[in-house]
Amino acid sequence: MDYQKLPTRTFIPKHVGDARQNWYKTRKKPMLDKLDARIKAPDNFTILDVKRFITDIEKLIEKKGNLAVCFGAETEGKADFVLLFAGIKKWFNLPNGYFLLNKEGRLEEISVEEGNTLRNNYQNGIQPVLGGSTGDGDIETEYVFFDQETITEILGEFQYQTDKDRISGLKVQLVSYADKEAEVGFPRSRDTQPKYLERLSIMFTYTKDGRDTSFEEIDPERYEDTRRQQEKDKSGLNTGSPIPPPPPRNPDPVK
Numbered sequence: 001m002d003y004q005k006l007p008t009r010t011f012i013p014k015h016v017g018d019a020r021q022n023w024y025k026t027r028k029k030p031m032l033d034k035l036d037a038r039i040k041a042p043d044n045f046t047i048l049d050v051k052r053f054i055t056d057i058e059k060l061i062e063k064k065g066n067l068a069v070c071f072g073a074e075t076e077g078k079a080d081f082v083l084l085f086a087g088i089k090k091w092f093n094l095p096n097g098y099f100l101l102n103k104e105g106r107l108e109e110i111s112v113e114e115g116n117t118l119r120n121n122y123q124n125g126i127q128p129v130l131g132g133s134t135g136d137g138d139i140e141t142e143y144v145f146f147d148q149e150t151i152t153e154i155l156g157e158f159q160y161q162t163d164k165d166r167i168s169g170l171k172v173q174l175v176s177y178a179d180k181e182a183e184v185g186f187p188r189s190r191d192t193q194p195k196y197l198e199r200l201s202i203m204f205t206y207t208k209d210g211r212d213t214s215f216e217e218i219d220p221e222r223y224e225d226t227r228r229q230q231e232k233d234k235s236g237l238n239t240g241s242p243i244p245p246p247p248p249r250n251p252d253p254v255k
Contacts, residue, residue, distance in 0.1 A: 004160040006226045008233065010153050011215060016186050017203055020175035028133050028176050028200060032079035032126065041079035044205075047170040048105035050162045054155050056099060056107045060087035067151045068095060069172075069202055069240065070143035072118030077125040083172060083202075084115050084143075091145045091243055101172070119143075135179055135197030141242040144202050150240065154204065161206065166218040169207035176200055177242075199242040 012020075025043065032041035047053050061067050064087030074080040085107060086095030098115030099107040123142060130140040146154070161167045176198060177183060183194035206213045216223045 004222075005153070005156065006222060006229055007153055007157045007215075008226055008229045010150060010157070011226050011230065012203055013227065013230075014214060014216065017173075017175070017205070019178055019182055019186075020201070020203065021173055023178045023182075023198070024174050024176040024200070027198070028130055029174075031129055031133060035125070035129065036078045039078050039080050041174075042081050043174060045083055045101055045172040046105040046207075047101070047172065050158055050167060050170055053107065053170065054159055054162075057085065057151065057155060060085060060099065061148060061151060063087060064089050065148045066091070067146040068143045068243075069146070070095070070098070070115075070119055071122045071126070071141065071200070072100075072115070073121040073126055074118065075125075076121040079126065081122075081126075081174070082118055084110075084118060086115070088145075091241065091245075105169070130200065133176075134199055138197060138199055138246050139244050141200040141244075143243050144240040145243050146240040158204075161218060164219075167206040167208050167213065169210070171205045171207060171212070173203040173205055174200070175203045196242055196246055199246070201240065201242055 021043075029041045029043070057067060066088050068086045068088045068091075070084040070086060072082040072084050074082060083101045084095075085099045085101065086097060088095055095112070095115070097112060098110050100110045100115070100118070102108045119142070127140045127142065134140055158167075158170070177194070177196040178198065180194055180197055183197060206215070206218065208218070215226075
């Protein structure tokens with residue numbers, strides 16, 4: 001009998017994922033859609049070849065150790081989002097190479113100059129617009145940082161489900177952390193202060209033959225085991241860290 005470690009660090013329960021998708025769609029996406037009526041901000045990006053994606057990401061992190069998923073835009077001042085993947089050693093390092101998730105759902109290597117231009121378009125045209133949508137004085141996200149342990153668990157789960165022929169594709173959902181009232185009720189942040197509030201992020205979801213599916217649907221026994229372990233350890237919900245880091249939070253602000 002084959003064994004695959006439970007994704008207790010990284011699995012996002014449906015009610016949490018739905019809440020964060022909804023926060024993006026109702027609080028951030030409308031702000032972006034106003035930039036140009038002809039261009040609507042995307043909800044997600046598609047990855048068609050899971051095994052190739054795993055191989056590409058493993059190559060990126062082989063030398064650098066960690067992964068950055070950077071937000072970019074094709075045109076400054078417009079909501080034509082793109083995602084860039086890069087290997088980095090530390091969260092504050094600049095990448096020295098980029099892979100663009102192209103419109104065909106595959107990673108395509110591009111030059112550092114092109115990658116920096118796409119990132120600058122986002123930082124100059126989109127990031128300031130979304131600056132007013134964050135909580136507790138946070139700066140809007142430039143990229144999402146995955147340490148090696150986190151991205152390795154994610155890739156391992158992708159590989160396992162692909163080998164079982166339970167998934168055939170992925171989606172990278174644009175999401176947003178919710179406000180403090182909502183986030184404090186989610187499992188990981190129970191009895192503590194939420195680290196991120198109202199920040200743009202990403203979340204991976206599964207597809208099978210072009211249809212959306214879920215961990216709960218394709219692997220119900222391991223799903224239940226994962227949820228029980230998360231409840232016990234108050235773990236999970238690790239979808240990477242929005243960068244720049246949030247400011248220090250005062251747990252007992254002076255009224």
